[in-house]
Amino acid sequence: MQKYQNTSSQDAETQPARAIYKALSEIQEAYPDEPAESEDWIVPRETLQASLLARAVAVLRIMSRLRLDKQALQSLLESGSLGDDAATMLEAKETEIRDEAFQIVREANRFHPSWGRLIFENANQISSNLNHRDILLNISKQRTDEQAKMRQMGMNVPELKFNIKPVAAPTS
Known part of the structure; x- marks a missing residue:
């Protein structure tokens, strides 16, 4: 328990996906207005999009796990086995993950205005x-x-x- 209290509030599963996307996008920030076909793109646009999609998949998997945890927590709260602080921690985590999802949608809209609506549909299919x-x-x-x-x-x-x-799985 102490280990988790000492770490940042970011989930260990989403952190690598977020870190990869952030690192790639920071490299590319020097050329934000270049067209996708331009030689000036250091990081290919497809690579940035794929890393953002991987980030969305990680967030969806955590959201799914949180939904299950919330059901179990609710029954433990009703029986008095846990205090309200556990529910508060779970709500904070839900808010954090929801904010992460909104941030992913904003980033996706930078690539294409309609991709913000589609990224989580694609991520859901991948997650399934x-x-x-x-x-x-x-x-x-x-x-x-x-x-x-x-x-x-x-x-x-x-x-x-x-x-x-x-x-x-077949590799291509």
Whole structure:
């Protein structure tokens, strides 16, 4: 707990994505008005957009986790297991993440006026795909864990009629 109190209030998961985007955009700030095709762009526009999109994905994943945490916190508050200070901390974190999301939209609108509306739609699709991929890649591990539990309980483990192997994502 002390470790988290000593760190800044920024979430450790969004900080790398934000730091990468900030570093790239600071490098590019010397040439803010050059067209995207210009040789004067030190950092390619696509790289800046991709890093901003990665930042949006990280924020969405945190927002999703905060929603789940809020539900659990609410039941703990109702039972009296936690004090109001925990709810205050969670609300502060929600506000911070919401501000981060608004900042991302403003940055996206700098690239193109309509991209501010679309960036979180794209980030949501990416986040969903990442969640599905994580689930699919963990199926074999989950099955192995369940088999070990069944063996511990003295139960027979049913044999599969087909083989489950995680498939690596194709690289292009």
